[in-house]
Amino acid sequence: MVNVSNPIIIDQEYCPWNLCNKQIPSKVKISNVSFKNIKGTSTTPLAVNFxxxxxxxxxxxxxxxxxxxxxxxxxxxxxxCSNVKLATIVNVTKVLACGNHPPIITSKNHTKSHTSTISRSN
Structure with missing residues (x-):
């Protein structure tokens, strides 16, 4: 991706033209989603938004x-991140993983990595 805004996003509060009632939460279940090997630049500071x-x-x-x-x-x-349970975080900086996991440890040859498993619900 080159110079994109909102590069990695799940937004269940999206409400175009203010025709929605944000007090009523979505009843659509989102699970088993993977964002892998995404590289590039963002034109907005919010690079990951769940x-x-x-x-x-x-x-x-x-x-x-x-x-x-x-x-x-x-x-x-x-x-x-809000109301999301991150299952697997590998080779992602802390700031791009909602800042709630320890730093990733990668070997010198980049073939092995430490995987952090976390859950977060706000």
Missing amino acids: ICSRSVPCDNVEISGIDRTYTGHKGLINSQ
């Missing part, structure tokens, strides 16, 4: 091999 339903949180979301760079000047690259 906003899942309060009533049926996203679960078993996997992120691995995420390498994003922010090309703008409106702060630092970051991520936001």
